[in-house]
Amino acid sequence: MSYNLYGANQDWASIRTTIADANADIVALQELNREIAARLQNELAAAYPYQIVASQDGLISLYPIQPRPETFPDSWGSPPQIYEIQLEQHPITLLNAHFYASLPSSDIDFMNWVFRERAHQAKLVAAFAKAEKRPLLI
Numbered sequence: 275m276s277y278n279l280y281g282a283n284q285d286w287a288s289i290r291t292t293i294a295d296a297n298a299d300i301v302a303l304q305e306l307n308r309e310i311a312a313r314l315q316n317e318l319a320a321a322y323p324y325q326i327v328a329s330q331d332g333l334i335s336l337y338p339i340q341p342r343p344e345t346f347p348d349s350w351g352s353p354p355q356i357y358e359i360q361l362e363q364h365p366i367t368l369l370n371a372h373f374y375a376s377l378p379s380s381d382i383d384f385m386n387w388v389f390r391e392r393a394h395q396a397k398l399v400a401a402f403a404k405a406e407k408r409p410l411l412i
Contacts, residue, residue: 278372281305281330286313293318300335300359302370303327304352326357331370337361346398366409371399
């Protein structure tokens with residue numbers, strides 16, 4: 275499951291319910307804030323024993339997680355995270371990417387820039403996917 279929490283969101287009950295109802299083995303999080311990260315670590319540790327939630331984005335999982343050292347070029351609002359997940363005896367790669375937001379704006383030049391950046395980010399993700407040797411979740 276991929277879940278954009280919206281950084282200012284403090285509605286822990288709704289977030290917890292959404293995650294519980296999804297019954298997902300792995301949850302990739304975007305726009306994670308400190309308060310929600312702390313609640314995840316404190317209240318969902320039993321359900322999701324493997325967690326990396328120290329940054330704006332994070333991951334909670336039923337399976338062991340290992341961050342990979344690769345980074346993406348260029349600027350991102352929040353850089354994509356690349357993880358190796360040990361899924362039983364088969365390692366897989368998970369890419370958690372948060373693309374630039376395309377919020378409505380009356381500034382057409384800004385909107386065009388955002389659309390170009392999002393297209394560029396998509397090309398970078400596609401190139402990563404093409405080069406990845408393991409099964410990949412994005």
